[in-house]
Amino acid sequence: MTQTCRQCGICCEKWGWDQKGIIDDLIPWIAGNRQDILTHVLIRFSDGTYRTAADLVQADLSCVDRIYYWVDPDGKKRSSCPFFDRRSDGKVYCRIHDTKPAVCTGFTPWAEVWHDFGLICPACPDITP
Numbered sequence: 001m002t003q004t005c006r007q008c009g010i011c012c013e014k015w016g017w018d019q020k021g022i023i024d025d026l027i028p029w030i031a032g033n034r035q036d037i038l039t040h041v042l043i044r045f046s047d048g049t050y051r052t053a054a055d056l057v058q059a060d061l062s063c064v065d066r067i068y069y070w071v072d073p074d075g076k077k078r079s080s081c082p083f084f085d086r087r088s089d090g091k092v093y094c095r096i097h098d099t100k101p102a103v104c105t106g107f108t109p110w111a112e113v114w115h116d117f118g119l120i121c122p123a124c125p126d127i128t129p
Contacts, residue, residue: 003108006123009084009092011107016081021067025101030058037096040082042068042075050075069101 021041029037030053041053044066052075053067070078083095094100 003123007091008122012084017070019069019103021069039073040070042071
């Protein structure tokens with residue numbers, strides 16, 4: 001089923017934080033020196049240590065054990081996405097839309113796995129309980 005997001009922000013408010021990341025997300029952020037993003041990513045390394053990705057370099061990627069979205073620059077877990085931007089037109093915009101993580105770009109509330117969520121998504125009018 002093809003649907004069009006209405007930018008209501010419901011999914012970002014519900015699931016836009018406390019997500020696990022993937023290495024493929026980090027590569028363009030490191031290459032593009034996206035400190036604005038990397039400071040909000042917590043990395044657990046294979047030796048058990050944690051730190052934000054602010055000073056992460058390509059060579060560190062082989063030692064990454066787990067990636068967590070989103071944290072404050074001091075590493076404390078956030079309860080919201082730092083890139084969530086509700087504007088005066090009532091729509092929600094992602095301030096990193098062109099390079100947002102796979103967990104965000106791959107989310108489709110109309111997919112069967114999210115059926116319960118699709119019931120409250122305004123872009124999903126054809127879904128019935």
